[in-house]
């Protein structure tokens with residue numbers, strides 16, 4: 001159902017089966033903010049329709065984050081009691097801003113802001129927190145992983161891989177301390193663990209790689225339509241969900257698309273300019289040169305071909321400026337949480 005205007009509600013689509021519903025109630029979407037006397041009953045009846053969803057995700061989907069957090073914590077503690085594996089560094093590229101770790105038997109990651117950021121990152125802790133908060137409040141367009149902020153997590157010290165614990169105490173010492181036999185973490189983001197796209201591209205079969213490459217382009221476009229520019233579009237910052245959807249999780253450089261300045265590469269007019277190793281034109285902080293993206297993206301051949309076949313426009317500044325114009329004119333290209341073939345047309349129900 002869509003609330004089109006004051007006069008009525010449109011019946012826009014019919015969703016069929018668990019997968020359709022699961023995408024609508026995904027952890028990558030905005031909250032529904034349901035007003036109910038009894039969220040407990042509501043999420044349990046939703047779970048009958050989507051048995052694979054965790055209660056935390058359903059509580060969040062209907063806007064009850066506190067219930068969701070409590071549910072997560074209870075489940076996490078129960079899981080720790082019934083397992084004995086150790087927390088280890090998350091697979092994939094090491095974060096320059098975040099220290100990310102996980103428990104192999106539990107499908108979430110813990111992300112801690114490092115005390116110092118590697119060069120060339122110039123951000124600050126407060127700035128990183130601000131961007132994560134922006135994602136929490138903004139429409140995530142089905143493409144941004146939900147990050148829950150937790151304070152004072154307490155985990156037994158012997159559950160940590162020693163190398164990870166050493167790294168935590170060294171690189172996030174301002175928010176991690178030892179207290180007796182426990183590790184106490186003052187501040188962390190907890191996210192669903194998904195497969196980083198750079199790893200997925202190395203291990204998946206050709207058809208899945210090609211599909212993921214196309215969805216990677218689509219994800220960037222969906223985010224653009226919701227006025228989000230990811231900042232860093234490298235594949236290490238995207239992941240693949242169990243439904244095969246490509247989503248983004250690295251928020252420290254994320255910003256509003258309308259705040260970016262998308263520029264064409266200036267053409268050199270002298271031999272000196274042509275030979276220059278460094279840019280010979282001035283570049284300001286928000287300047288972005290989409291023509292340069294392909295140079296930075298390291299993709300396996302078949303992924304590159306699929307991405308370029310379907311989404312070559314991403315590499316032209318004019319494409320991005322066009323989206324900015326639409327956003328500024330209030331013509332928001334809508335991103336639907338269901339497949340196009342599930343849509344009905346012109347089925348109007350009186351309010």
Ligand SMILES: Nc1ncnc2c1ncn2[C@@H]1O[C@H](COP(=O)(O)OP(=O)(O)OP(=O)(O)O)[C@@H](O)[C@H]1O
Pocket residue numbers: 090091092093094095096097098099100109111145191192193194195196232236237239249250251252
């Ligand atoms: N939700 C997630 N699921 C699985 N792995 C993740 C998740 N979030 C982060 N990671 C892993 O941790 C790494 C670092 O995370 P992230 O990109 O958020 O940190 P960062 O410090 O902002 O990175 P960068 O150095 O690119 O700015 C990722 O490249 C990925 O391998």
Ligand SMILES: [Mg+2]
Pocket residue numbers: 095096236237250
């Ligand atoms: Mg990253």
